Amino acid sequence: MEKRFDVAIVGGGAVGCAIARELSRSALSVALLEKENDVARGTSGKNSAVVHAGFNNPPASLAARLCVEGCAGFAAACRELGVPYRRTGKLVTALGAEDIPLLERLLAQGRASGVPDLALWTREQVRAREPHIQAAAALWSGSTGITNPLLYTIALAENALANGAEIFLNFPVEAILRTGDGFILRSGRRALRADWIVNAAGLYADRVAALAGDDGYRIYPCRGEYLILDKPAAALLRAPVYPAPRPGVGGLGVHLTPTIDGNVLVGPSAEYISSRSDTGTTATVMARLWQEALLLLPALAGCAVIAAYAGLRSKIVPAGAQNFGDFIVEHSRRTPGLLNLIGIESPGLTASLPLARLVLRLLGEKIPLPRKAAFQPERRSAVPFRALEPEERQAAAAGDPALREIVCRCETVTRREILTALDNPLGVRSLTGVRARSRAMTGRCQGGYCQQRIVAILRDEYGVRPEDMRWQGTESWLFTGAVK
Numbered sequence: 379m380e381k382r383f384d385v386a387i388v389g390g391g392a393v394g395c396a397i398a399r400e401l402s403r404s405a406l407s408v409a410l411l412e413k414e415n416d417v418a419r420g421t422s423g424k425n426s427a428v429v430h431a432g433f434n435n436p437p438a439s440l441a442a443r444l445c446v447e448g449c450a451g452f453a454a455a456c457r458e459l460g461v462p463y464r465r466t467g468k469l470v471t472a473l474g475a476e477d478i479p480l481l482e483r484l485l486a487q488g489r490a491s492g493v494p495d496l497a498l499w500t501r502e503q504v505r506a507r508e509p510h511i512q513a514a515a516a517l518w519s520g521s522t523g524i525t526n527p528l529l530y531t532i533a534l535a536e537n538a539l540a541n542g543a544e545i546f547l548n549f550p551v552e553a554i555l556r557t558g559d560g561f562i563l564r565s566g567r568r569a570l571r572a573d574w575i576v577n578a579a580g581l582y583a584d585r586v587a588a589l590a591g592d593d594g595y596r597i598y599p600c601r602g603e604y605l606i607l608d609k610p611a612a613a614l615l616r617a618p619v620y621p622a623p624r625p626g627v628g629g630l631g632v633h634l635t636p637t638i639d640g641n642v643l644v645g646p647s648a649e650y651i652s653s654r655s656d657t658g659t660t661a662t663v664m665a666r667l668w669q670e671a672l673l674l675l676p677a678l679a680g681c682a683v684i685a686a687y688a689g690l691r692s693k694i695v696p697a698g699a700q701n702f703g704d705f706i707v708e709h710s711r712r713t714p715g716l717l718n719l720i721g722i723e724s725p726g727l728t729a730s731l732p733l734a735r736l737v738l739r740l741l742g743e744k745i746p747l748p749r750k751a752a753f754q755p756e757r758r759s760a761v762p763f764r765a766l767e768p769e770e771r772q773a774a775a776a777g778d779p780a781l782r783e784i785v786c787r788c789e790t791v792t793r794r795e796i797l798t799a800l801d802n803p804l805g806v807r808s809l810t811g812v813r814a815r816s817r818a819m820t821g822r823c824q825g826g827y828c829q830q831r832i833v834a835i836l837r838d839e840y841g842v843r844p845e846d847m848r849w850q851g852t853e854s855w856l857f858t859g860a861v862k
């Protein structure tokens with residue numbers, strides 16, 4: 379007989395993990411089902427990592443409301459969960475006078491939504507804050523911040539797990555059967571039962587809804603490509619810098635974003651594509667991103683690009699449509715017991731916890747959600763070795779030989795941190811899992827030096843055969859055999 383849960387959440391992105399975490403405050407039994415071998419493998423791991431203030435969306439929209447709420451609570455949530463966060467502020471720039479009405483519109487929109495700390499800045503004010511940025515004027519948003527979306531999503535999942543939720547990785551929901559009193563969710567030969575399904579499957583949310591008998595939604599993937607710049611670029615800007623959003627661009631425009639880990643992102647582009655899994659990058663777009671970045675920040679010309687990636691927006695409006703596609707969070711009108719989250723594009727990362735609280739309110743209209751006295755909101759996380767002062771490093775390393783071996787030289791990641799990453803509570807033993815948790819393989823050499831050392835640790839300490847290792851997913855083998 380299949381195991382039975384009160385609620386099954388489909389999708390282990392920031393939104394699904396936030397829902398699992400918030401539901402684990404209640405006494406309900408909760409299962410989180412994710413098709414990949416880790417959480418945050420979808421859009422939640424491939425975005426700008428900006429904690430938005432909420433002035434980009436129409437004031438009455440759900441996206442604006444939840445974004446403002448998410449931004450206001452993000453720092454506290456990160457403190458609780460042991461996730462890095464920095465309030466950086468943000469500039470939306472006018473290249474010329476013709477862009478200034480666009481900034482005024484954003485300012486009015488933000489004020490109508492209750493966004494705090496907004497102001498129009500002159501060229502001189504911009505220069506005083508960001509001396510290298512080219513701008514005739516700018517909208518300043520003081521409440522915008524940055525985070526690490528991979529660690530944020532992992533932390534939500536780990537906290538949900540610690541509070542009793544069960545997490546099933548490598549569980550692509552392939553069929554959903556309705557029974558007299560709930561559902562059976564199938565993945566290959568595995569199956570479980572649930573009274574309620576919360577569909578947080580991101581790009582695939584329309585398909586998951588259809589599996590459960592509700593074919594009333596359609597998602598249009600829209601790809602955003604990025605460049606990652608090497609760390610010296612971070613000396614050229616303090617806050618994310620965006621261009622004034624031109625109508626019809628399909629995103630917020632190509633911006634420059636300092637990352638919490640010390641790099642700079644350039645992007646994203648916005649291109650509707652037919653595939654929901656094509657996160658490839660293209661030479662044409664990379665060249666265009668670079669040109670647009672130089673318009674905002676000419677001093678980038680000497681900086682090195684170390685990697686590129688792409689994320690896919692789950693849009694509910696097709697290419698060319700001018701109307702705004704708001705977040706949809708609702709009980710299915712066709713399938714009782716199914717609650718859908720559809721079209722959760724930007725600012726879905728920022729709004730993930732408010733989205734989760736909204737899901738709890740909607741569920742609470744149908745079933746009792748008794749609170750669990752033992753809920754533990756805090757999650758501990760160690761300070762990375764690279765963030766320690768030299769004396770602290772020495773003291774820590776004196777008691778632990780694994781802290782004396784630097785495995786990733788670019789990001790100063792020790793053997794201890796690799797082992798801790800591999801001993802994670804979700805039981806993820808993949809290279810991308812190590813990368814997300816420790817930052818090994820994310821530096822200038824992109825793993826050229828440390829990847830083989832991490833492979834050796836996986837083989838020697840955990841008995842994983844190199845021939846069985848995948849970079850990501852099920853098809854990306856790394857090795858066919860040994861040469862010596």
Ligand SMILES: Cc1cc2nc3c(=O)[nH]c(=O)nc-3n(C[C@H](O)[C@H](O)[C@H](O)COP(=O)(O)OP(=O)(O)OC[C@H]3O[C@@H](n4cnc5c(N)ncnc54)[C@H](O)[C@@H]3O)c2cc1C
Nearest residue numbers: 389391393413420421422425426428551580602726727728
């Ligand atoms: C280019 C770009 C830039 C962005 N920048 C920002 C930003 O700066 N700030 C911000 O707030 N937001 C930003 N966003 C939006 C944000 O990334 C998303 O709103 C958010 O990550 C959505 O989270 P999610 O959990 O809904 O989706 P996802 O992270 O995609 O998670 C859905 C999960 O469901 C799983 N899944 C799908 N089908 C199944 C199935 N059948 N069975 C089991 N599992 C399944 C997937 O594998 C995936 O892990 C950006 C988005 C993009 C594309």
